[in-house]
Amino acid sequence: MATDNKGKWLVGGPPLAYLIIFFAIPCLLMLVASARAPGEFGGLAPLVADSGKLNLTLASYARFFASAIYLQLFGKSLWYALLTTALCLAIAYPLSMLIAASKKKYRDLLLLLVILPFWSNFLIRVYAWMIILGPEWALARIINGVLGVFGAEPVTLMFSPFAVIVVLVYVHLPFMVLPLYANLEKHDPALLDAAQDLGARPWQRFWYVTWPLSLPGVFAGAALVFIPAFGIFAVPDLVGGTDGIMIGNVIKQQFLETRDWPFGSVLSIVLMVAALGLTAVAALAARPRRNAA
Amino acid sequence: MNRRIPAWMWASAAAAYLFLYAPLLVVVVFSFNDSKLNAQWVGFTTAWYVKLFHNEEMLLAARNSLVIALLTAMASTVLGTMAGFVMHRYKTRVLPVLVLAPIAIPEILMGVALLMFFVMINMTLGLVSITLAHIAFCIGYVAIVVRARLAGMDESLVEAARDCGATPLAAFRYITLPLIMPGVIAGALMAFTLSIDDFVITFFTAGASASTLPLQIYSMVKIAVTPEVNAISTLLLLLTLLLITVATKIAPGLLRLNR
Amino acid sequence: MSFPMRDVLRFALVATAALLLAACGKKEEAAPVKAEAKTESKAAEAKPTGALNLYNWNDYIAAETIERFAKEFGAKVTQTYFSDNDEMLAKLAAGASGYDIIVPTSNAMELMIKKGDLQPIDKTKLPNLKNIRAEFLNTPIDPDNKFSVPYAYSTTIIGYNDKQMKKLGIEPKGWEAIFDPKVACGVKGKLTVLDSPDEVFSAAFIYLGIDPNTSSAEDYKKAADAIKKAKPCWAAFNSSSYIKEMTAGNIWLALGYSTDMYQADRNAQEAKQDFRVVSVLPAQGAVMSVDNMVIHKSAPNAPLAHAFINFMLDGKNSSELSNLIGSGNANQAAMAYIKPEVKSNQAVFPDAESLKKLHQLRLLSSEMRQLRGQLWTEIKVK
Secondary structure (H helix, E strand, O other): OHHHHHHHHHHHHHHHHHHHHHHHHHHHHHHHHHOEEEEEEEEEEOOOOOOOOOOOOOOOHHHHHHHHHHHHHHHHHHHHHHHHHHHHHHHHHHHHHHHHHOOOHHHHHHHHHHHHHHHHHHHHHHHHHHHOOOOOOOHHHHHHHHHHHHHOOOOOOOOHHHHHHHHHHHHHHHHHHHHHHHOOOOOOHHHHHHHHHHOOOHHHHHHHHHHHHHHHHHHHHHHHHHHHHHHOOOHHHHHHHOOOHHHHHHHHHHHHHOOOOOHHHHHHHHHHHHHHHHHHHHHHHHHHHHHHO | OOOOOHHHHHHHHHHHHHHHHHHHHHHHHHHOOOOOOOOOOEEEEOOOHHHHHHHHHHHHEEEEHHHHHHHHHHHHHHHHHHHHHHHHHHHOOHHHHHHHHHHOOOOHHHHHHHHHHHHOOOHHHHHHHHHHHHHHHHHHHHHHHHHHHHHHOOOOHHHOOOOOOHHHHHHHHHHHHHEEEEEEEHHHHHHHHHHHHHOOOHHHOOOOOOOOHHHHHHHHHHOOOHHHHHHHHHHHHHHHHHHHHHHHHHHHOOOOOOO | OHHHEEEEEEEHHHHHHHHHHHHHHHHHHHHHHHHHHHHHHHHOOOOEEEEEEEEEEOOOOOOHHHHHHHHOOOEEEEEEOOOOOHHHHHHHOOOOOOOOEEEEEEEHHHHHHHHEOOOOOOHOOOOHHHOOOOOOOOOOOOOOHEEEEEEEEEEEEEEEEEHHHHEEEEOOOOOOOHOOOHHHHHEEEOEEEEOOOHHHHHHHHHHHHHOOOOOOHHHHHHHHHHHHHHHOOOOEEEOOOOHHHHHHOOOOOOEEEEEHHHHHHHHHHHHOOOOOEEEEEOOOOEEEEEEEEEOOOOOOOOHHHHHHHHHHHOOHHHHOOOOOOOOEEEEHHHHHHHHHHHHHHOOOOOOOHHHHEEEEOOOOOOHHHHHHHHHHHHHHHH
């Protein structure tokens, strides 16, 4: 319908235009960069060589597939990101349910309380975690005390994959809570009451009513956690120790120390394709459920 | 809508809040620590707050961060809601990709790409370039949340309104928008949070003279993140709280995150 | 109007008003300075003034020095910081400009000179240049000091917690404390190294008796193997918070910069810790990093930039940084103003014997860089 199409362009036009200018074009620059040669002093080599020919090469892509460590690192980052997403979901779900089920006058406050810590600076929060996980503090002492009872060696919580996961979960939690809450809040309690009347037990009410209805929210939250967590570098940088690095750190390294921008672009493109690809697959997997219900 | 909340839900929610606030408590408490380091408690002092008020660079950076975050939240909420609506209502192929990709792309790539782009179009780098960059990656977050909210909405209400003769715009304004408002506000909050804390993209698009709080703090990272940083974090927190309180007094329905 | 709409509009109005207020505030700040600068530059043509954009390392200049400069020249100094040469070079490579003075390390400066990023310095405007010791001038990287003037230097050394090392019975004297698993694993979990391929590879080279400026792929692989062997004993690659960790006593041994160790020790004393952070220049030798003042080719205010360089070449002004962070000083006139405990610190002002064992890093070719990058990733992943 003509009016329908007009509506689509009228409403969709501005964000589309903005994103094309400030996202698509820079991305295109990067895509071309991945096929260029590294500049002699860092950055990129000129696009058009002195001879007038286009100076493009796929050498950087070849390098990526030539060595196993990059794929290995992708696998490790994938695992960390999935774990973070799962933990965020586990912690956020009951929290969001609580807020959605609370009296109206408390909901705003409770939600704001979730977001509030994240208006303080990221670095300072990570530093706070470095203190909390430090060897002199309560948490480490308790854990090592327990381990000592069993005769095991004391562990350092700091500078380890454990620290990376804890901080990753912490940093991404509100991005799971908010979409989940936005969805759960809409649920009609009458459905649950009906289920209860039909004799469903609490876990059945959850599994057959609440969970399927909440899937769009779960999916939105999972996407908002998984995708950034996959490529992050700041957290592993600060608390990861020698074992905790992720693919984001290597990408940063390419742009800074190694000054190999084409290779950094290649890694970034692979990261983006992997993250979006997996999300698309998950979206397809989630959809049939909704229709069946 | 009072539902009996089971004990396990209370307990796990309380644990979640504890998890969320433990580092924050450390930040606030250590802002009064009588030691240059953020490592051990030595004694109580308010000297850092005093020092902070004389630290012009830090205060300017904090103000820049707030201004940028407010602008970003407003612009990306509007654009993101529009995008989320279109993504839900129509079958588009290009928009969803453009909307989701900024979230997936590594920040460092986006930062460098945007810097190259700004230089290419000869734009002076500063607060404006930072804001434009922030809006670009915040739109996606808002759009996702709004779309999730729309997915749970009852379409028949809109159809009923149309049947009664409402134009699409009126149907959106009076039916859809109020129903998705919690999603919109949630998206705005996320955009604000993302912008005020962003480091990587800001780093590359800030240019020679603009400074934001994350950049300022990062520049102190090497030697010691003195409690001055804790102090400004605490103050920023209080300021934001104040902003919200004032906002709810002026516009009581604004934060009706529930229907 | 539906109720949320009304409130949204109200809030938007208030927010916009607040924004305008905030923005107005900034404009007011900017206007008087511009006016001042215009009248001053017309009145005092001889003395440069205006705005200066300084792009420097974090914490690499004393606040008093900047204040004094700003007062003497009626100038407004805007400082931007970097914590790594590569950060600064990446930003410049992407096209960032508008900096007057940048303070790169010699090997980064080599790249900038080759690339043509810098403008020549007018030495007639630098009467204080004579204060610099001869051995720091006219280096292979910048013959005849066409583009640069030395600013400060530091060495990459080993710092340790004396109380803990005594308890363990280890006395770190050389690089084996970091690279020999027999020694390093004795401090397992409490040892960090800098997160910098430049520094860690160079230290490994020196440990193995190889020149850090080698361009042999074989040598790089040997160094990478040595690093991989020692890595299990290390707690982290850390360039940012290891000073804090050493001061707090969480880390007992670290590969780090002499300036950082000096500060860690000072901080530990201020925090009334019961240990000292001792710096030791390893017996086999170490890397010396000389940082220089250069003027970027796009500098908006070259006259003021020259005035700044001359100002920093003055003995007293130059000494303030050394006293603040324990940095080495190439300025002879500054020695009179430097505190005795800094002057006597071997890691900061090495004696003639040790000076012979110090290496300055040169720019690495891009093939070697790629190889080293690959090896560094391997080191970090495996």
